Amino acid sequence: MVDFFQELGAGAYQAFRTIIPEPQNRIPISFDAIPSILMSYVPFLFMAFLARQENTYIIRLLLLPTVITASLGTSFRYYWTIPMMNTCNWGSCLSSFVIIGKALEYAFQKKGMLRVDEVRPGQYKGKVIANGSSNGHISPPVGGRSIAPWLTDVVQLTTSMRGVSWKFGQETFVPKETRPLDRGPFVSATIFAMVKNFFIMDTLEFVLKLFPGVGSVFGGSMFYYQLPPISRYAVSTFIHILSGHCLLAGFEAIYHVVTLVAVGIFGDSPSSWPPILDSPWLSESMHELWSKRWHQMLRRTFMVYGGYPGKWIAGDFGMVTGIFIASGLYHELSMYAMGRGLDPAPVIFFALQAPILVIERLWRKITGRRVGGWYGRLWVYFVIFVLAQPMINSWHKRGLAGGLILPPFLSPARLLMPIFLRFMNLSD
Secondary structure (H helix, E strand, C coil): HHHHHHHHHEEEEHHHHHCCCCCCCCCEECCCCHHHHHHHHHHHHHHHHHHCCCCCHHHHHHHHHHHHHHHHCCCCCCCCCHHHHHHHHHHHHHHHHHHHHHHHHHHHHCCCEEEEEEEEECECCCCCCCCCCCCCCCCCCCCCCCCCHHHHHHHHHHCCCCCCHHHHCCCCCEEEEEEEECCCHHHHHHHHHHHHHHHHHHHHHHHCCCCCCCCCCCCCCCCCCCCCCCHHHHHHHHHHHHHHHHHHHHHHHHHHHHHHHHHHCCCHHHHHHCCCCCCCCCCCCCHHHHHCCCCCCHHHHHHHHHHHHHHHHHHHHHHHHHHHHHHHHHHHHHHHHCCCCCCCCHHHHHHHHHHHHHHHHHHHHHHHCCHHHHHHHHHHHHHHHCCHHHHHHHHHHHCCCCCCCCCCCHCHHHHHHHHHHHHHHHHH
8 A cells, every 4th residue: 555655656746747847857948849839828718718608617627637737837848048038937937827827717617707797708787887996897898890709708808817897806906097098098198108117127127137146147145244234234125126116117017018909909998907006105004005006916816726725724814814825836936937946935925914914903903993104104114125025035046137027129228328327437
């Protein structure tokens, strides 16, 4: 019996390593590998198509293992060999876990993925009232006239992260729109926001790469221990803030690009693509930050991975704990693709958020007041700018900031900064 379980364990491990090999056994990305990589996304797209068709529940369940295997196998088996491109390996695995989370939801919804007020895919009941603030009342998107309805459904479903206009996103908070909702002005405002965030990301990334170690493709700590403690943590805090703003600006720039494609090409309603952030720096409690002001793009992903299992195990507290543990594992396991090992710091930081939210609830019960005001904002800044530093440092030590974000020829900062420095030297 012992030999049986040993063989079973060895077989399971071998199967696991077939899908997710050791870093040294991965396959370099080449032109010959591109068709295989592209084909690996077909099962997921077919799953999304089936999720918008009636009576496909059993087929979706049967297809699920293929989607999971194809997504994991592609992201973890193939890799960019150039050290500068290591960030692409990280990004590929981030998207892989999102795809699997979506596929799990598509597979286990018996009726398929329905829009708000749909009774069956494509069949509405009643009318939708648009008030512009509640996710459950945003007008359904309008598909492009020249594009097949099934293709429009697949694109809108797979690109929808918060579930705007979909039933699965009715409980997700959506910030109020600040852009005009007429298509032309909306597109113009989105282009302006995209360009602005692009320049912010580019500038901050350029500055980050100036820091020794942090800006290296092989990574380095943002804690410079040769400095006195006050200077050391002042520098690390500065790098930490730059890193956070750079990530958010890049995140928003990509979102704006997808928005332009969805609205401009596939005919989505502008109301289906509201802002993703709501001034997170104004948060007066961690509950406000995570539930409203921070982006909700991965809310469903973390619910599928941790929220639902956690609620089944330990109720509401288990759900919250499960969501944050899932978030930590999502951010950390994706880093495994960079071949620099694993670090518990990200998982610890996100896992801490559950007891932090419990502390805020206890404060309200004891004092009768919510966490808020200037002390609430200081509390948020302490958690984000102090407690989160080990997590950001663990990413920098593995070369995240040193990797390629933008090709040099697309980077205005790299093109203009030498000219600026030359001009300053001439002025002196």
